Amino acid sequence: MPTHFGEHPLPRAFYERASAAVARALLGQRLVRVLNGRRLSGLICETEAYGGATDQASHAYRRTPRSAIMFGPPGIAYVYFIYGMHHCLNVVTECDGYPGAVLIRSITPAEGIECLRENRPGVADRYLADGPGKLCQALAVTAPLNGIDLTRNSELFITAGAQVDVQELVVTPRIGVRGDEETRTRPWRFVWQPTSHPVRPDPRGETSSNALV
């Protein structure tokens, strides 16, 4: 795949679909961050889909100034601050006017590992970007990147990465969400677990299934 000048970010049409479809399709794609002239990247290996008024776990369950971005055009980054110290990176999905987003929960470092190490001092390579807050720290994704267009070749974008085989796909309920039974059990977390190299086990032990594949 192209890793040089002129590579094409995934087009807006990629994101203009149902959140769960985008969450599934993002597995294996390459998240690229250009920081101080250095290029960092990783392959997306864990995502979660979030919806609108019928998804009690979503920020867009109610429209507020913060969640308004989820109602806008797809392909835009939604970065928010949580627990007083972490950032989370999302991609807006669905048509303009209809809310949706995908939370990127973890990546496998691919380029610029030295820089990721600098951003996460004292952390073993295996844990550099294996969580939503961790990957934001590793890639220096913070509030100023909120609203950036991921379909443009700039500081943050996503390009085509690896093919993810169905055999390597795990689908589970989302982590740490509240709400009614339907919201809590909705199978909207997608994990890429290449059989060749083990990925971390399910962090909270919820049952997994390939039912949605």
Next chain:
DNA sequence: TATACGATCACCT
């Protein structure tokens, strides 16, 4: 204006 808490992480036992 005030208050409670979260789409988390790291460090403790």
Next chain:
DNA sequence: GGTGATCGTATAC
């Protein structure tokens, strides 16, 4: 497996 850190945001008053 338990919990403190730490603050923007939403919501209640």
